[in-house]
Amino acid sequence: MSLTARELAEVVAELAPLAGAHVDAVRMHAERALTLSLRGRAGDALLLLSAEPDVTRLHAVGRRPPQPDTPYAAQAVLRRELEGARLAGLETLPGDRVVALSFDRAPARGGPVRLVAELTGRHGNLFLVDAAGVIRAAAARNLSQRRDLAVGRPYQAPSLPPGAGTDAGQGALRFPPVPGAPFPLSAAIEAAYLAREEERRLAEGRRRLREPVRAALARAGRALVKLADEAARVPAAEADRRAADLLKTHLRAVRRGATEVTVTEWTEEGPREVRVAVDPALTPQANLERYYRRYRRIVESAARVEARAAEVRAREAALRALLARIDAAGAADLPRLEREARRLAAGPRPAAPPRRKHDEPAPPYRTFRSLSGATVLVGRGAAENDALTLRVARGNDLWLHARGLPGAHVVVRLDKGKAPDAETLVDAAHLAVHFSDARGAPQADVAYTRARFVKKPKGSAPGAVTYSQEKVMLLRTEPGRVERLLAEEEGGQG
Numbered sequence: 001m002s003l004t005a006r007e008l009a010e011v012v013a014e015l016a017p018l019a020g021a022h023v024d025a026v027r028m029h030a031e032r033a034l035t036l037s038l039r040g041r042a043g044d045a046l047l048l049l050s051a052e053p054d055v056t057r058l059h060a061v062g063r064r065p066p067q068p069d070t071p072y073a074a075q076a077v078l079r080r081e082l083e084g085a086r087l088a089g090l091e092t093l094p095g096d097r098v099v100a101l102s103f104d105r106a107p108a109r110g111g112p113v114r115l116v117a118e119l120t121g122r123h124g125n126l127f128l129v130d131a132a133g134v135i136r137a138a139a140a141r142n143l144s145q146r147r148d149l150a151v152g153r154p155y156q157a158p159s160l161p162p163g164a165g166t167d168a169g170q171g172a173l174r175f176p177p178v179p180g181a182p183f184p185l186s187a188a189i190e191a192a193y194l195a196r197e198e199e200r201r202l203a204e205g206r207r208r209l210r211e212p213v214r215a216a217l218a219r220a221g222r223a224l225v226k227l228a229d230e231a232a233r234v235p236a237a238e239a240d241r242r243a244a245d246l247l248k249t250h251l252r253a254v255r256r257g258a259t260e261v262t263v264t265e266w267t268e269e270g271p272r273e274v275r276v277a278v279d280p281a282l283t284p285q286a287n288l289e290r291y292y293r294r295y296r297r298i299v300e301s302a303a304r305v306e307a308r309a310a311e312v313r314a315r316e317a318a319l320r321a322l323l324a325r326i327d328a329a330g331a332a333d334l335p336r337l338e339r340e341a342r343r344l345a346a347g348p349r350p351a352a353p354p355r356r357k358h359d360e361p362a363p364p365y366r367t368f369r370s371l372s373g374a375t376v377l378v379g380r381g382a383a384e385n386d387a388l389t390l391r392v393a394r395g396n397d398l399w400l401h402a403r404g405l406p407g408a409h410v411v412v413r414l415d416k417g418k419a420p421d422a423e424t425l426v427d428a429a430h431l432a433v434h435f436s437d438a439r440g441a442p443q444a445d446v447a448y449t450r451a452r453f454v455k456k457p458k459g460s461a462p463g464a465v466t467y468s469q470e471k472v473m474l475l476r477t478e479p480g481r482v483e484r485l486l487a488e489e490e491g492g493q494g
Contacts, residue, residue, distance in 0.1 A: 001196060002056040002121055003189070005097050007173060011059050012090045012099060014185050017042045019089045023082050023103070028075040029065040032126055032139045036101075038087060043182065048190075049099075049117045051124030051139065055193065058099050058117060059186035074126075077137040081113060081128055088112070096120075096160050118158060129155045198331065205334045208348050209326050209341055213319055216346035220316040227309040230301065237298035243276045244291035247284070254284035318344055342371050345484035364388050365411070367490040368431060370424035375413040376485075378431050382463030385409040386456065389465060395452035398425075400432040403445035403472055407436020409463070411451060427485060429475045434482050443476045 003011070021040025028034045033050035048061045085103035092099050097119040104112050113136065116127045126139035127149065135155050142149040147156045175192055177184030247254065250263040257280045265274045278287040322344065326337055341347040350369060364384035365377040377392065379385035389409045393399060398412040398420050410432040412420050420428070429446040438444035449470040456465050 021087050026078045026082050028072040053122040056119035056124045059189045060183040061190050074139050202331050212348050213323050213346045217319045223312050230305045234302045237295045240291045240295040247288045350490045370427040372423050374424040376428050377411045379409040385463040393451035397451040399451045399454050400448040402432050402436035402438045403447040405437045446473045446475050
C-alpha cells in the first residue's frame with residue numbers, strides 16, 4: 001500500500017505550516033526511509049519519508065520507527081548536510097509521486113539543498129540535490145534503467161506517465177482525517193500503516209512458528225512409517241519361532257554343511273513335510289539358537305515399537321492442535337505458543353550470531369536456551385571449562401556439573417538475586433549430563449551451586465575445580481528434552 005499522487009498532494013498541503021522549522025535530527029530507519037525531527041514556531045514535528053517498496057509515503061508521525069542495529073551508509077551524509085538547516089518548503093511534481101523538500105543553509109555550508117523523495121513504488125529512492133542540481137547523496141543504489149542517478153551526476157526527474165497531468169485530482173482519499181490531531185490526515189495515514197505493520201508482524205510471527213511445527217509434523221509422519229515397517233516384521237518372527245521349534249525336535253536330522261533340512265510338522269490336518277533353511281557354516285545347535293535369537297529380538301522390540309508409535313502419534317496430535325492454534329493466534333498468544341512449540345521440540349531456531357572475523361577466536365563455550373528463554377553456556381573442553389567458570393561466569397550465575405564424572409562445566413546466566421526457574425534448572429542439568437561421561441545413562445547425579453563457590457586449586461589440571469554450598473539433583477534423563485536443546489543451539493556447534 002503506497003500513497004497516491006492525490007494523497008501526497010494533500011499531505012504536502014497539510015505540512016505547509018512546517019516551513020521555517022529547523023532540522024534537529026535525521027535518522028534512517030530502513031535503506032530508503034528516514035525521519036526528520038523539526039523544531040519551529042509551528043511546534044515540533046517528526047516527518048517520515050519512505051521510499052520503501054509497497055510502503056512509499058510522506059507524512060507526520062507521532063512516534064519514531066525503530067532504528068536498525070547498524071546505521072545505513074547514507075545517514076552520516078544526510079546528517080552532515082541537513083541537521084541545522086531550515087526547511088524552506090515542500091512541493092510536489094504535479095501528477096507524479098515525487099516530493100521535494102527545500103532547505104536553506106548558510107553559504108559556508110554550501111547554500112540551499114533539496115531532499116527529493118521519489119515515492120514511486122518499488123523503484124523509489126531519496127536523493128540529496130545541491131543548488132546546481134547535482135546529486136550529493138542517495139539513500140540506495142540507482143534502480144532506474146533509464147536515468148543515470150549516480151552521486152555526482154545531475155539529478156533527472158522521472159518522466160510523467162501518460163495522463164499524469166490530471167491524475168492528482170482523481171480518486172477518493174482512503175484515510176479519513178483524525179479530528180483534533182495536529183496533522184489530521186497524517187494521523188490517519190500513520191494509524192493505517194501501524195495497523196498494517198501489526199498485521200505484517202503477526203503474519204511473520206505466525207509463519208516463524210508455523211514452519212518448524214510443520215517440519216516436526218513431517219518428521220513425525222516419517223517416524224510412524226518406519227515404526228510401521230518394524231511392526232510389520234512381527235508376523236515374520238512367528239515363522240522364526242516355528243522354524244526353531246522344528247529344528248529343536250529334529251536336531252539330529254540336521255547335517256553339518258547342509259543348506260536346508262526337511263522335517264515333519266504335525267498339524268491339525270495331519271503330518272506334512274516342511275523345509276527349514278539353515279546356515280551351512282553353523283552347527284545344528286547354532287542354527288537353532290540363531291532362529292530363537294532372531295525371534296526374541298523381534299518380539300522384544302515389538303513392545304518398544306508400539307510404545308514409541310503411541311508416543312509419536314500423541315506428539316503428532318499435539319503438533320496438529322498447536323498448528324491450528326498458531327493459525328488463529330493473536331500477537332499476545334505467540335510467546336506462549338512458542339514455549340509450547342519448544343516443549344514439543346518444534347520451536348524456531350534462534351537467530352545466528354554475527355559471524356566472527358577470521359582472526360577472532362571462538363568463545364570457550366556453546367550457547368543454548370532453556371525452555372523459559374534463559375541463556376545456558378556449556379564449556380567446549382577442559383581448558384575452555386576453566387575459561388567459562390573463572391572468567392566468563394559471574395558470581396550469581398548457576399554452575400552445574402555431572403557429579404563425580406568428567407564432563408563440561410555448565411553455567412546459567414542469572415541476574416543478581418535471581419534464582420533459576422524449574423525448567424531452566426532441569427534443562428541445564430540435562431546439558432551437564434549430555435556433555436559428560438554419563439551421556440546416554442537413564443539417570444545421573446548433577447551437582448549445582450553459585451559460580452562464586454567454585455574455586456580452582458593451584459596447580460590443578462585443566463578443568464579441575466572444587467566447589468562448596470552445592471546441592472545434588474538425581475536427574476532422570478528425558479531424551480526429548482536433550483533433542484530440543486541440541487536442535488536449538490545458538491550458532492551451531494561452531
